[in-house]
Amino acid sequence: MTAYEHELWHGDAAAVCDALASDVRFDLVYLDPPYSVGATMAMREKSGEARGRRRPTSGRDAYTDTGDVDALVAMLSRVLERVRSRMTDDAALYLHMDWRAVHEAKIALDRLFGKRAYAGEVVWQPGNGSRGARGFSVTHQTILIYAAREKKRLRFAVNHPLLREPFAETSLAMHFTNLDDSGRRYRERTIAGKAYRYYADEGRRLGSVWSDIPGMVANTPLRAEATGYPTQKPEKLLERIVRASSVEGDTVCDPMCGSGTTLTVAARLGRRFIGIDASDVAIETSRARLAGLGIEARLAAL
Ligand SMILES: C[S@@+](CC[C@H](N)C(=O)[O-])C[C@H]1O[C@@H](n2cnc3c(N)ncnc32)[C@H](O)[C@@H]1O
Numbered sequence: 001m002t003a004y005e006h007e008l009w010h011g012d013a014a015a016v017c018d019a020l021a022s023d024v025r026f027d028l029v030y031l032d033p034p035y036s037v038g039a040t041m042a043m044r045e046k047s048g049e050a051r052g053r054r055r056p057t058s059g060r061d062a063y064t065d066t067g068d069v070d071a072l073v074a075m076l077s078r079v080l081e082r083v084r085s086r087m088t089d090d091a092a093l094y095l096h097m098d099w100r101a102v103h104e105a106k107i108a109l110d111r112l113f114g115k116r117a118y119a120g121e122v123v124w125q126p127g128n129g130s131r132g133a134r135g136f137s138v139t140h141q142t143i144l145i146y147a148a149r150e151k152k153r154l155r156f157a158v159n160h161p162l163l164r165e166p167f168a169e170t171s172l173a174m175h176f177t178n179l180d181d182s183g184r185r186y187r188e189r190t191i192a193g194k195a196y197r198y199y200a201d202e203g204r205r206l207g208s209v210w211s212d213i214p215g216m217v218a219n220t221p222l223r224a225e226a227t228g229y230p231t232q233k234p235e236k237l238l239e240r241i242v243r244a245s246s247v248e249g250d251t252v253c254d255p256m257c258g259s260g261t262t263l264t265v266a267a268r269l270g271r272r273f274i275g276i277d278a279s280d281v282a283i284e285t286s287r288a289r290l291a292g293l294g295i296e297a298r299l300a301a302l
Pocket residue numbers: 011012013014032033034062063075079229230231232233234255256257258259260261262276277278279282
């Protein structure tokens with residue numbers, strides 16, 4: 001039996017951060033806000049309904065995303081300041097954005113967290129293909145990673161298979177020419193006088209471009225994880241983030257949890273979660289999703 005309780009809050013993320021019990025701290029934060037797409041985003045709840053930007057065939061409205069980039073970044077800054085005050089010293093923040101506001105958000109984060117708190121970024125390619133007749137359409141989204149405090153080392157796991165990728169074919173052919181007694185291919189390198197052995201079947205540490213997680217899995221009604229919530233992210237994407245930057249028993253916060261993807265993954269991996277969303281449809285969707293998986297959370301509202 002777990003000693004902690006999951007929490008699902010309906011309300012503005014900044015206000016909820018202020019309302020949480022005084023000892024609540026976040027070991028990991030994943031934040032996937034509106035992107036300033038200029039539309040109201042709607043659900044698909046039954047067959048024939050359209051999910052995403054509101055259309056005549058859409059289901060219920062989930063949330064509005066009609067503010068311009070300046071308004072979005074102002075709202076995010078207000079929320080991030082409150083979120084940061086709850087983060088442990090070695091906690092990581094993952095801020096998921098697209099091309100519309102990611103550059104302004106980076107500047108805001110540098111100001112709030114400090115430039116040296118920037119810990120890299122992930123380019124996620126959902127695989128939706130290019131749109132539009134001119135130029136290169138932007139087919140990736142960006143996840144900025146920040147440490148809660150400048151100069152603090154982030155905890156980072158690298159050995160789980162989800163955090164590794166195959167070596168390049170050329171590298172395998174050129175370098176992995178040895179076989180051990182059990183028939184495994186390996187290479188050996190000597191660095192600063194010390195010999196290291198690398199096995200081909202273990203792969204290499206994952207880089208920052210992720211193209212192996214199709215966005216579609218979260219959005220097609222053919223997949224069990226799809227809830228019909230607009231802009232739902234794949235569980236595999238969140239599993240990679242949660243495994244990389246938290247351990248069992250940690251508290252993972254998603255201050256704009258939408259359909260509850262982060263919460264589902266965190267609970268499954270033995271982390272405690274705090275989910276927040278300002279949309280009643282998001283809370284209803286998260287609640288139903290968690291209940292369907294037998295995950296209990298305390299509901300609260302501001
Ligand atoms: C892109 S969606 C999140 C989708 C989510 N990652 C998922 O996998 O389903 C953005 C969410 O931010 C929420 N939101 C926007 N402003 C908010 C605020 N100030 N406080 C809390 N939630 C907010 C919206 O209601 C919406 O559910």
